[in-house]
Amino acid sequence: MEVLIVEPLEQRALDWLGKRRAVHLDPSLASDPRRFEALLARARAVVVPPTMAMDARLLLSAPGLRAVGRLEGGPGTIDLITCESAGIAVVQPAGAGSVAEAEFATAAMLQLLRRVPVHEGHGVFVGRELSSSTVGIVGMSPTARLLSQLAGNFGARVVGYDPALHASDLAWRQAGIRPVPLVELLETCDVVVVLLAYYSRYHGLLGERLLESCKRDQVMVCLSPAALFDEAALAAALKSGRIAAAWFDRLEPGWLDPGRPLSEVDTLHVTPRLAPSTREARARGAWALVRRLDSLLGVADPQAAFSETVPDVLVGLAGGPAPA
Template sequence: MKLLIVEPLEAEIMQWLESRHEVRFAPELALDPRALRQALYNVRAMIAPPSAPVDAQTLHSAPLLRAIGRVSAGLENIDLDACARAGVEVVRSLTATAQAEAEFMIGALLSMLRRVPVVGTDGLLVGRELGSATVGLIGMPPAARSMSALLAAFGSKVVGYDPSLHASDGVWERWKVQPLPLRELLERCDAVCVQLSYFSRYHGLLGERFLPHCKPNQVIVCTAHSGLFDDAALARELAGGRIAAAWFDSLEPGALDPGRPLAGISTLQVTPCVASTTRESRLRSAWAVARRIDELIAAAPATPREFRPTEPGVPTDLADGPASP
């Protein structure tokens, strides 16, 4: 069998793949790791949801496997090092969800700026307009480009920080974002969008060193890994009012449990990873993954592979393409 599909896909994409390859659709395997391993023995490619773990044991059970597709955002439960050693390509689109994430962040900013009032010059509690705000982008993934365009339409001033991009990098000018050091960005911005890719070296980056310097009444929306923040420092600034409100699209498990720093803070809102998941973004992502999987099945020989030592690979960044082949 060439292709195992564990994650439900749009009917038109399923029909396209079935017209080109031998396909098994088995969503029930997502919750049964043992059955999944057994099913992978003669499979050359798989499209799997975040709930289906792919580790070294799974890969050893799949000697013909050449590619793993991920339509949903993130790479949860995929051992990238093991995939690299096994020569298995992890296929996903890094651009398909950009517009969805940008729209989510715009909506969150509008809600917080209007819903959490500040004291006006006349002493009254009032909301604020996004068009009059300076907005900081921490991290410059594809969604940052969409954010810059949307914010420009509102009339907002846009600044940014990304530790992986030098201030002279051409991306700043192309995306119309002014680069700033992190502390200066926090000091100047009325609103901040955090979308920085998470690595262990960035754990707690937004903590005691930087958060006390946030502009008073700042609002923050975060679609990145919440480990970028130090819980205690964030809780202190939210409780003290320097940060007027924060909206996280996910939090690490247990972060809101009784006794934890963020427990019971009314100006913190959390949503369950909905920023990147829309009907349109899933369709874009699914087509991109399906096209690449099709290419890999056609190109790869149906012979057992050998595990090899190598550096961890980088998941394929699939360029935007048409909505259908």
């Protein structure tokens, strides 16, 4: 067995990989850790769902392992330090869900602006239009570039911030985003969309000092892990009305439990990681994933017949043309 797959993938991508490699598919392994570990010990590559942790003990129990793949959810539960020291590649499709996420974020912005009215005086509460708003994007990702285009098409002004990207970088201009300091972004934007990749050094980045400076009646959409926020500071900003409403597409376990700061905040809307979960995004991601795994594993059986290719609709979206 070369490739152990626990997370279901697009069938045509699996068929293509199965013609090149010895593939074992078994989603039930996600709830059977003993059997999973026994099979992992014989695998050269594995694809696991975001619910499965790949810690040092597990990774080192598979001496032949060369790659860990994940379709979505980020590498948060994969021990990256152990992977690096053991020469194990961590593979995730880059940008496969960008279109889906940009569409989702746009829909969330429109809903929050229209359905969370602001007080205009004399007892009048009204919704707002995206076309007259300033949108701040935190995190320059492939999704950010697409979102900038969509927001710009509505007539919105778009600014952005990324701690890892200098303000002089050409990427900002190419994306149509004006780079600004994070404090300025929070102070001036009507809408903030958080797309920043999570690393431990960013834990609690959006804390009390920054959230207290948010523009009044701001709405916020977050597709990143909620750990980027300080839990208590976010709750305080929502309860005070400084942030009129927030939409998180994932939330840390327990953050809504009774007694926690966010437990009874009715202006917080939470969805279970819906942004990238489209048929098209999963297909693009599956093709990108299997092609990269195949490449990492080296030369396949030269006698194998490879007739399956990436469907035309996915060429260019799954990382380029299909392999022969």
